[in-house]
Amino acid sequence: MEAPLLHLALVGTPNSGKTSLFNALTGSRQKVANYPGVTVERKEGSFVTPRGRQVSLVDLPGTYSLRGRSPDEEITRDIVLGRTPGEALPDLVLCVADSTNLRLTIRLLLELKSTGRPLMLVLNMFDIATRRGVTVDVPRLSEALGVPVVTSIAVRKGGTSELLRRTDELITVQAPHPAQPNLWQPLTVAQLRATQREADRIIAATISLPTRPDTWTARIDAVVLHPVAGLAILALILFVMFQAVFAWAAPLMELLASAFGALGQLVHDALPAGLVRSFLQNGVISGVGSVIVFLPQIIIIFLFILLLEDFGYMARAAFLMDRIMGGAGLHGRAFIPLLSSFACAIPGIMATRVIDNRRDRLTTILIAPLMTCSARIPVYTLIISAFIPARQVWGFVSLQGLVMFGLYATGIASALGVSFLIKFFMWRDYAPAPFMLELPDYKMPRPRSIAIGIYTRAMMFLQRAGTTIFSMMVLIWFLASFPQPPAGATDPAINYSLAAMIGKALEPLLAPVGFNWQIAVALIPGMAAREVAVAALGTVYAIEGGKEAAEQIGQLLATKWSLATALSLLAWYIFAPQCASTLAVIRRETGSWTWMWVTFGYMFALAYAASFATYNIAVALGAG
């Protein structure tokens, strides 16, 4: 008979290296989903022990205690206590510790012991600890704690072999588990203090610490956390990031674009003229292609975010920005969610769970969609490359990059402005919530863990391109192709279609901001996801202008639109709530339709006002 699936859970404080251990154990055999009813990420992976036991491993959200102060921490507590319906009670809890920093984890471990679950302490990053002069008397520590202790080096090949071997031993000895009673109760302040004292006593008896802190971290922090130099470095990092997104990705994007162009041409040559060919070439290939082209940029932005996070810089950025953002009514912890929102507002809004004060969290959720997400990049890139000349200013800065930076800056400034107004009008009577954050020692980011992170996110993007965006493309192709033009029609076929009717119906509404009916048509599927608008414009103009048009959509737009219209569309895209998924996440995270509609309403109003102003100013300056 095959042994039943073994359930293991990883528990640890934030920055304990839990995720790198999870990656080392499970590799690419990971599944990311949500716990039912909440938006806490559920990371599960599988592996086989040396003795052939099938293991399912869950990576539980990081926490300093089982008090459950946030939805994330509640998940950790409930799973360890077996209170979550549909989740297996873990057969073995692996408590992961950063070996250079055991104080807080050992306190957590002492609390975990009271749950009665079989436990093992994993001293992760043991190599770094040894190099820094931390020596741990592992057998004595194990004896003092009353739980097995193993060392591990998650980032090294074979660094988890002892952990695997001990896991095998423990499950053979302990299966079925001795039913330890669950004695866990929420700790009082006095008990908490007593546990920390006990932890400190055990550490003093079994671990000898180096006489000086990590000198690299101290040296880097002396510059990076310097009040003036630190902010300059932060600004520089952001600037380089946005220049990179624009410049580094270009060759790859051209490659992808020409590949899709060639594929379209292949279909064009292979099939007879007609609806099928039009559907495949204009609907499917140019539609999906125009979105997939942006994969390089999305990879680059996630590369930066993951590198900064793994390096340990994100917490520093929060430290530097806390009071500055506080001036706009934001919490320092909002910096990380807002920075993630540059990639996509959805993970950004989900990341607001690190903010435990409800008011601060709500403010952050409301403004996160104003951060320039990667889905806007396709639209910005298209319009910038069509309308902004590719030349250098001040000798070294690309004008196109500068405009891009300006769009990002406008997004940030308006987010801060909106936040300030929310604080001022709604919550001025409340004292600001505390800011308490561990600044972890710097660590060299590991290529493997970065690669896994980028891979998961790239797959999410492609999945979206393959499903939502693809179906929207089919819809818009249908709207733009039917009804067919009457025999002997002189205008382009699309002028007779359903799309044209909808677009023309909306035109009077959008005329004051300088949008023509083609833009109106593109904005409708753009409600599903911003980047779809690019594909939609491609489809609208491709069907109108023939096969070459889709490949040179930029040049085509430059001949069809005035500069004022282009600038107005850029302004529109800074603010417009054009993302059904973001709105759905806001609804889910706030648990309220009201906040979703508030977000939609204020963003729509800002978009219309900004476009109206941009268009009319541009026309007045002669760009109409």
Add this chain to the structure above:
Amino acid sequence: MTERNGAHPQSPSGIPLDAPSGIPLGLAKRGYSGVIQHLAAGNAGSALSADELESRLIELGFVEGARVEVLHEGIVGRDPIAVRVENVTIAVRRREAMAIIVA
């Protein structure tokens, strides 16, 4: 436990180290180093309740007898501060650090 360089023998307000009462960490300047005497969460004026603030401070390692050093200060109002607590660095606002009495 851990020894640190550059420890200042005097608190910024000039109270000598052996003063029984101590000063709130929230008033300490960059470079200050001392030992936690007790937590006075009720006096901090934080948005959290005294019990909640005290629990969180303990969870981050701020307990009696722990050695602390103020490593960095923010640019606006020298706030927040980065505090070395034994061998962990914690960022905390001065308002909450008022609850940590050091000497």
